[in-house]
Amino acid sequence: MDDPQLVAALRAGDEIAFREVVAGYHAAMVRVASFYVQSRAVAEDVVQETWLAVLEGLDRFEGRSSLKTWVFRILANRARTRGTRERRSVPFSSMADDSDEPGIPPTRFRPATDRWPGHWAEPPRPWNDVPAEKLEGGETRALVFDAIRTLPPSQRDVIALRDVEGWSAEEVCSVLGLSEGNQRVLLHRARTRVRAALERHFATVVTA
Amino acid sequence: MSYEDFPCREAVDLVTDYLEGVLQGEDRATLERHLAWCDWCATYFDQMRETIRLAGSLREEDIAAPVMDSLVAAYREMHWPTSR
Numbered sequence: 001m002d003d004p005q006l007v008a009a010l011r012a013g014d015e016i017a018f019r020e021v022v023a024g025y026h027a028a029m030v031r032v033a034s035f036y037v038q039s040r041a042v043a044e045d046v047v048q049e050t051w052l053a054v055l056e057g058l059d060r061f062e063g064r065s066s067l068k069t070w071v072f073r074i075l076a077n078r079a080r081t082r083g084t085r086e087r088r089s090v091p092f093s094s095m096a097d098d099s100d101e102p103g104i105p106p107t108r109f110r111p112a113t114d115r116w117p118g119h120w121a122e123p124p125r126p127w128n129d130v131p132a133e134k135l136e137g138g139e140t141r142a143l144v145f146d147a148i149r150t151l152p153p154s155q156r157d158v159i160a161l162r163d164v165e166g167w168s169a170e171e172v173c174s175v176l177g178l179s180e181g182n183q184r185v186l187l188h189r190a191r192t193r194v195r196a197a198l199e200r201h202f203a204t205v206v207t208a
Numbered sequence: 209m210s211y212e213d214f215p216c217r218e219a220v221d222l223v224t225d226y227l228e229g230v231l232q233g234e235d236r237a238t239l240e241r242h243l244a245w246c247d248w249c250a251t252y253f254d255q256m257r258e259t260i261r262l263a264g265s266l267r268e269e270d271i272a273a274p275v276m277d278s279l280v281a282a283y284r285e286m287h288w289p290t291s292r
Contacts, residue, residue, distance in 0.1 A: 055282070118215025
């Protein structure tokens with residue numbers, strides 16, 4: 001079913017169509033929400049609320065964006081609001097904003113006075129020696145999850161949709177209202193930070 | 209452009225533009241020459257690809273049956289209310 005057909009079916013009370021939409025989006029919605037809030041339970045709650053808002057708003061949906069974009073925009077707004085409310089009462093580490101972006105620490109490169117200015121002083125160690133069970137293990141996945149969760153919000157939004165959910169740049173720009181260039185900058189910063197977190201994590205095993 | 213004129217620090221800054229396919233023409237060729245030459249930057253680029261892959265590995269699991277049931281119940285209630 002294409003979008004207009006799907007929306008018509010949902011408005012008509014087609015339960016099979018509804019199940020199809022929920023099955024297609026729900027897991028991704030819970031994951032996206034869980035980057036904003038403290039617990040899985042709260043994320044599930046936000047998603048339930050979002051579905052109800054979607055059902056209530058369906059008659060007003062004009063099809064200017066895709067159904068998916070529309071649903072995730074509602075979700076992102078609600079999750080962000082809930083996350084902000086939580087952080088007022090619970091200390092949370094991700095209060096950094098997008099300014100003063102260090103990227104890779106400058107000290108890892110040779111100084112301007114060096115014979116090879118700007119080349120690696122402290123190069124990355126390959127991860128080839130990381131044992132597969134460590135590389136693919138739950139600990140690594142938990143670390144990636146935490147690294148994403150504690151990113152500045154706009155970076156977190158972009159990497160969660162692009163790299164975790166595998167959306168296209170166009171879809172992400174449409175949901176988050178970003179230009180392509182801005183989306184790419186945020187994605188670059190987010191990936192740089194997550195890679196650095198993995199590097200620190202793997203450094204404990206690749207001590208050769 | 210020689211290797212000295214294109215330091216690693218600039219190469220790693222281009223990783224996202226490169227992987228996103230927006231780095232084209234001479235800039236792309238210059239970066240690729242650097243990567244062919246510099247194992248360290250090649251490692252860095254591999255690690256970025258690995259980071260993306262690991263982020264994607266967070267994506268699994270389907271919706272739990274009870275959650276689906278309660279959502280369908282809410283949907284049904286909206287269209288065919290059982291009681292008012």
